[in-house]
Amino acid sequence: MVEAINLKKGMIFEQNGKLIKVLETNHHKPGKGNTVMQMKLNDVRSGAIIQTTMRPTEKVDLAIVDKKSAQYLYDEGQTKVFMDMDTYEQYELSQEQLKEEEQFLMPNMEVQLDFCNDELIGIDLPGTVAMKVVDTQPTIKGATAASGGKPATMETGLVVTVPDFINVGDTLVINTDNGSYKARA
Template identity: 55%
Template sequence: MIAVSDLKAGMTFEQDGKLIRVMEASHHKPGKGNTVMRMKLKDVRTGSTTDTTMRPDDKVKKAYIEGKAVQYLYSQDDMAIFMDLETYEQYELPIPSIEDELKYMLENMEVKIQFFGSEVIGVTLPTTVVLTVQETQPSIKGATVTGSGKPAIMETGLVVNVPDFIEAGEALEINTQEGTYLKRAAK
């Protein structure tokens, strides 16, 4: 058991037979009364999110999630297919449950899938990925890094705000936690 006050974004716990992932958590002290934890929670199995408050001293059962390195093969119909690199065993995940993660994944990319017992429940991405700009506005001559930037559509469909000097066809390093441009990728 773990105290609600110890929950942080990314942690997973069990509640009423559901697997719940913490998306955001913060302490909140209203004008009167006791401190509460404001949290944005996501049901891992259904993908639904809720905003809720809990008392910091409440206890929840921590879920033990294991990871396994796999290769993302392809998406077909409404399933994403992954393969274990050691045993060649294949795993399927419903696309709606990993829709956000798919925006950072290219075919044959290595990622980790998450298991709760024997149930496959999600994907863990690397901290950064290299994606190619598919479409953006033309670069502006004399543009500097400090400009406000412009939107760029990456090869996976992800839209990222990039500096004005970036052009279509360039490979960029993208932060997967925040969905932000970091730098041009080394060639």
């Protein structure tokens, strides 16, 4: 049992027979009243996104999640195919199950497959991923990293705010937790 205040992004718990993954948490103290935890949750099986609040002391049962190293291979229609790095067994996950992670998936990327009671429930991405810029505004002469930035579209369709000196074709390191620019690769 874990209290709601200790839940972090990526944790999976069981509630009313459903597996729920934490996408975001926010400790909120209104002017009047009790402190609450505002949470964005994902029902792992249905893919539904749930916005809810919990009392910080409310307890939930953490799910036991086993992890296996795997490699992302390819898309097959609305399905993503992964291969276990040890047994070469292939696993499939629907785009619905990978809503949050899909924009970071690159061919041949190594990920962790998450299993709960031998059921494949999702993946864990590495902390960062290197991607090429396919579209952005032209470089502004004399631009520095301190300016506000500009939007850049990455090869997976992800749009990231980058410094003004970034050009089309540059390879960037992107943080997979929040989709932010970290550095040039």
